[in-house]
Amino acid sequence: MRRIYINEDYCIGCRLCEIYCLVQHSHSQKIIKAYKEELPRPLARVLVEEQGYLSFALQCRHCEDAPCIEACITGAIGRDSNTGAVLCDENRCVGCWMCIMICPFGVINMNTEGKKVASKCDLCYGEEEPVCVKNCPNEALVYEER
Amino acid sequence: MKRDDSKYLIIGNSVAAVAAVEAIRSKDSTGRITIISDEPYSVYSRPLITYFLSGKVDEKRMFYRDGGFCQRNKVVTILGERVMALYPQEKKVVLENGRGFHFDRLLLSTGGTPIIPQIEGKKLRGVFTFTCWNDARQVRDFIESQKIRRAVVVGGGLIGLKVTEALVELGVEVTVVELADRLLGATFDRKASELVKNYIKKFAISVLVNNTITGIKGENSTVCGATLRDGAVIDAQLIVFAIGVRPNASLAEEAGIEVNRGVIVDEQMETSVSDIYAAGDVAEGWDTLMHARRPLPIWPVAHRQGSIAGYNMAGFPKKYPGGFPMNSVELCGLPTISAGITDADQEGYEILQDYHPRERRYRKIVLLDNRVVGAIFVGNIDRAGIIIGLIKAGIDVRQFKDHLLSEDFGLLWLPQDYRKHIVEGPGIEV
Numbered sequence: 001m002r003r004i005y006i007n008e009d010y011c012i013g014c015r016l017c018e019i020y021c022l023v024q025h026s027h028s029q030k031i032i033k034a035y036k037e038e039l040p041r042p043l044a045r046v047l048v049e050e051q052g053y054l055s056f057a058l059q060c061r062h063c064e065d066a067p068c069i070e071a072c073i074t075g076a077i078g079r080d081s082n083t084g085a086v087l088c089d090e091n092r093c094v095g096c097w098m099c100i101m102i103c104p105f106g107v108i109n110m111n112t113e114g115k116k117v118a119s120k121c122d123l124c125y126g127e128e129e130p131v132c133v134k135n136c137p138n139e140a141l142v143y144e145e146r
Numbered sequence: 147m148k149r150d151d152s153k154y155l156i157i158g159n160s161v162a163a164v165a166a167v168e169a170i171r172s173k174d175s176t177g178r179i180t181i182i183s184d185e186p187y188s189v190y191s192r193p194l195i196t197y198f199l200s201g202k203v204d205e206k207r208m209f210y211r212d213g214g215f216c217q218r219n220k221v222v223t224i225l226g227e228r229v230m231a232l233y234p235q236e237k238k239v240v241l242e243n244g245r246g247f248h249f250d251r252l253l254l255s256t257g258g259t260p261i262i263p264q265i266e267g268k269k270l271r272g273v274f275t276f277t278c279w280n281d282a283r284q285v286r287d288f289i290e291s292q293k294i295r296r297a298v299v300v301g302g303g304l305i306g307l308k309v310t311e312a313l314v315e316l317g318v319e320v321t322v323v324e325l326a327d328r329l330l331g332a333t334f335d336r337k338a339s340e341l342v343k344n345y346i347k348k349f350a351i352s353v354l355v356n357n358t359i360t361g362i363k364g365e366n367s368t369v370c371g372a373t374l375r376d377g378a379v380i381d382a383q384l385i386v387f388a389i390g391v392r393p394n395a396s397l398a399e400e401a402g403i404e405v406n407r408g409v410i411v412d413e414q415m416e417t418s419v420s421d422i423y424a425a426g427d428v429a430e431g432w433d434t435l436m437h438a439r440r441p442l443p444i445w446p447v448a449h450r451q452g453s454i455a456g457y458n459m460a461g462f463p464k465k466y467p468g469g470f471p472m473n474s475v476e477l478c479g480l481p482t483i484s485a486g487i488t489d490a491d492q493e494g495y496e497i498l499q500d501y502h503p504r505e506r507r508y509r510k511i512v513l514l515d516n517r518v519v520g521a522i523f524v525g526n527i528d529r530a531g532i533i534i535g536l537i538k539a540g541i542d543v544r545q546f547k548d549h550l551l552s553e554d555f556g557l558l559w560l561p562q563d564y565r566k567h568i569v570e571g572p573g574i575e576v
């Protein structure tokens with residue numbers, strides 16, 4: 001499957017990926033509205049880690065042997081048979097946070113505003129390319145089949 | 147093959163069974179699979195029964211897999227029927243009605259049975275255990291039809307507290323009675339227990355520790371109260387026992403399969419009798435932290451063991467490296483996660499902690515020889531999985547120990563060769 005790969009050598013920690021991700025996963029999909037008006041406030045599903053000169057953007061790795069799928073008590077987290085992406089069906093999620101407990105990358109977040117659900121990268125379902133990749137100025141994120 | 151003969155026979159229709167089916171079908175698309183379960187339902191999520199009781203999850207959302215699961219995977223299900231006997235030599239099981247089923251390979255995924263203490267009044271109307279969907283339905287109907295206002299929950303572990311949460315949401319006043327000196331004693335340390343106790347008191351939940359019920363009082367064969375060990379009497383119309391679950395291993399035991407507390411299995415989840423496998427709450431797998439076999443009755447372990455059993459049953463050898471206890475329990479809006487050895491006061495253990503009782507936040511990491519062996523998170527569970535991943539991987543944390551509890555702790559602090567290979571598989575690296 002196509003996955004997002006990280007080139008940490010090119011990441012400058014600009015966090016554009018976080019901004020585009022948040023907007024993409026907002027209701028309005030408009031940057032000002034998403035940041036200033038929407039309730040519950042949308043969450044970015046990508047996270048930039050930074051320390052000194054080292055930084056990288058991190059989102060769900062869509063593991064082949066995904067621990068979150070087996071830990072999910074509702075069956076809400078599963079693999080999309082078309083894209084191979086690991087997706088969370090927010091209608092079925094009850095917010096038990098077993099996935100947060102088990103994800104060794106720490107890339108699933110609590111969305112506690114509104115209905116409590118686990119929030120994670122969906123590879124921008126339906127888009128040709130995830131917005132974090134598309135808008136990275138340095139190709140520090142690439143989306144490809146390896 | 148005769149109608150009732152299967153290549154793969156599975157007893158129990160829950161998460162271990164589903165994981166086994168999915169593993170088998172990834173390797174063998176035609177071999178006949180039969181599942182027998184004494185519960186009348188398609189596979190549902192057992193942990194959701196408290197959410198069903200409170201009404202947060204409706205009937206439709208209880209199911210763990212969609213309605214087409216069995217058809218797609220060509221699984222024959224026999225529901226609402228109990229397997230009464232297993233004959234390993236003949237490779238056969240027999241139902242209560244006498245019908246027999248032959249198998250090439252058998253998976254026992256019969257889960258656990260709730261423990262009910264031998265006390266006076268346990269047969270009265272209004273006394274329940276709480277481990278299956280029917281329990282939830284019965285408790286709900288009972289509360290509605292009898293307009294129940296007050297309940298006693300016996301046992302302050304995970305199930306007891308999740309039932310309590312649901313009852314409170316239904317407007318029932320609950321007293322939790324716990325024999326040990328604190329709540330969630332099996333998985334929490336004293337500070338975490340105390341935080342949870344003080345927090346849930348705000349929801350009109352009374353908590354009595356160092357106590358238990360010694361008798362149930364009845365009126366017209368219905369519960370009207372509970373007598374405590376210290377002599378006090380609590381007025382209640384509903385009693386829920388949640389004092390523990392033990393492996394449902396009697397079938398195996400009577401068939402001469404080796405059983406300790408649970409069914410003993412090897413790394414391939416095979417029991418002492420070849421071609422008979424066990425997985426999930428019924429089995430006794432390897433605890434990688436305790437270096438011993440013991441039941442680990444949690445969902446992710448049942449899933450993994452079921453999957454490993456399935457691969458081996460289909461002839462694709464895979465090993466279960468073992469697991470350790472972990473759980474995520476949110477109570478009345480307070481998230482908590484605990485894993486591994488959480489209450490180590492013996493010499494040799496090193497404790498890191500970040501404790502803010504007034505804000506109800508507590509994070510603790512237990513180290514042994516510079517390796518993380520346990521953790522507790524209350525209130526703030528962000529990125530807890532990274533720490534739990536370190537337990538699993540047994541990484542030496544000497545170089546970044548001081549950062550484990552810092553706000554910006556992340557993968558970036560970890561050795562590069564570790565973070566590149568946290569999870570096996572193509573392209574899964576950081």
Ligand SMILES: Cc1cc2nc3c(=O)[nH]c(=O)nc-3n(C[C@H](O)[C@H](O)[C@H](O)COP(=O)(O)OP(=O)(O)OC[C@H]3O[C@@H](n4cnc5c(N)ncnc54)[C@H](O)[C@@H]3O)c2cc1C
Binds near residue numbers: 473
């Ligand atoms: C209220 C509650 C909340 C929970 N919450 C969590 C949680 O948050 N996180 C977590 O990790 N775990 C949780 N658990 C534990 C989790 O549900 C179990 O670990 C998991 O269900 C074990 O799955 P299993 O496949 O081993 O068997 P089970 O789910 O126990 O199913 C076994 C099935 O086999 C059937 N069976 C047994 N004997 C026979 C027989 N002779 N013939 C036919 N059928 C038989 C049983 O009726 C049952 O349907 C919770 C459990 C409960 C009750």
